[in-house]
Amino acid sequence: MPKSPWGFRGILQSRHVVEKLVCYSIGNGSKIDFWKQLWHPDGIISNLSSDRSLSECINSNATVMDLLHEGECDPILHLPHMKYLKDIIDRGILNLREENFHIWKPNENGEFSIKSVWHSVRLKKPKPPWSSVVWFSGAIPRHTFTCWLAMWGRLLTSDKLIKFGIQASPFCPLCIHGSESINHLFFQCSYSKWIWETILRKLNIRRSKDVAEDVDWIIDQFGDKGQLSTAVKLLFQATIYNIWHERNNRTHGKQKNAGVGGVIRNHEGRSIKMFSLKVRIGSIHLLELQAILHGLRLARNHNLTNIWVESDLLVAVNVVLKKFKYPWKGIPTLAKIYKVLAGTNSWCISHIWCEANSVADFLSKPDCGIKGDNLNTESAPPLLLDLMALDSMGAIYTRL
Structure with a gap:
């Protein structure tokens, strides 16, 4: 599909993942592909069978209904691998009076939902201890995203760029003297450290410990819900976001005046x-x-x-x-x-x-x-x- 949007083509390339989550309740079998769709409890027939004689006798586009004759296996096809079709007939799974319908296996009721797709394909891991500082009601999305990247250490600071073989200045553009890294920017850098300590003083909060430990401190002191808790978390995320924004402006030359x-x-x-x-x-x-x-x-x-x-x-x-x-x-x-x-x-x-x-x-x-x-x-x-x-x-x- 050359004219399709890039995102849609990416979704199509993931069909093999979702196909395993769909099975079929067979009615008359008129719309179920014999070879490629999951209609038998044991799996997809093309994956189960390696017998060339079967593929030569049955058309590659055949449906389940094409292989039936009055509700039984077509008597012309006396092949060993027709046991799959005979199996569903013997179990009484086949019902010629009903239409075929899909069953979405991740949901108990068999109905499809986007939520169930996400929970089925995502890699599940325990929540990190700082999740409550990043994800909370009332957070500003762009601040949250930048803070989330910073917590995972995924912001592209100079130390990472140099490791990737990209030429970059190793020095912090904010204080000039330190070597730029995530730990330096937040908050070993004298510039960013001054900003965060000034904000805390405005809140009448005095901190004697290293500000690099403030994530744990916020979790301990402001982990519960409340206006003060939300305010501190918002200020923390805004500080992270604006320091990173200023760093980018200085690094990439986007200052308004120079x-x-x-x-x-x-x-x-x-x-x-x-x-x-x-x-x-x-x-x-x-x-x-x-x-x-x-x-x-x-x-x-x-x-x-x-x-x-x-x-x-x-x-x-x-x-x-x-x-x-x-x-x-x-x-x-x-x-x-x-x-x-x-x-x-x-x-x-x-x-x-x-x-x-x-x-x-x-x-x-x-x-x-x-x-x-x-x-x-x-x-x-x-x-x-x-x-x-x-x-x-x-x-x-x-x-x-």
Whole structure:
């Protein structure tokens, strides 16, 4: 059936599973296929019989009625395997006065239902302990589905993609520093952990244990039905859903606003030029590569030939250093970076923690209040001037 919908063709391919659940009550046998349908208690005749003489004497499309003569086996067909037909006659199963009808074996009353099909073909397993946190009345379907995938560990995080041989950044796009996995996102990541703890504080709930244990905690404390129980479960699912949604936005470049920024310093650490640009939306790693490219071009335009690049995204640093390959979307930007670097006398690139990169971080925000690709430091807002002054004085930044 080439014109049939894909879903319907898939259902048809499962007929062999359902056929075993259907049997026939034989009336006159006019509509029952002798060979292919389950009309005999022992099974389908084509599966029971391997005698070629029987298949040569009886037409492949024959019905049970075709082999009868006045309620008995046709006397012309004296074959050993006609015992199947004689058997139902001797048992009194055959009733020429009635029509044939189907019997659906999974139901005691013999009637068909979709529910009985599902219970017959599905693989039955005991409910997991967290089922009450995922499936409950009033849950939002899309939140429930995402939470269900997370509980089974089926969300395609970077660690899984890498195992499948797909090139992906191993770092969490939310906190940048951790390796992305289900356990990291929910809730070892500092970003997601802060969100969940903030929600709990709004509910006046104080938790001292690791938030990764909160599923068990919800089951113990809010397993019973009630408004507070439903509210906590809804908030938990909404947190899972929105963290995963934000992760996808950052990974696949679906943020509504995106910007890149950077600052050019001389050998004394004094800021001499800076840039803050709105760019085409991309992944956080691609945005960092674009920022590096623009900073290199700006430095070369001011005849700087000995360049030291600092980036607070370790993935971008390793990509430029060719420590691992980047997906194809970043190849054109990388080629441009290497072209600019080829025109320098010397260059190096290193990782810097975001706490010590506050000026570039400020300039990369879309709403920082200053935009341009070749900005003088005198045009910076007061807050940015204070940050640059701290840098020029050699301020020491501590990462807690």
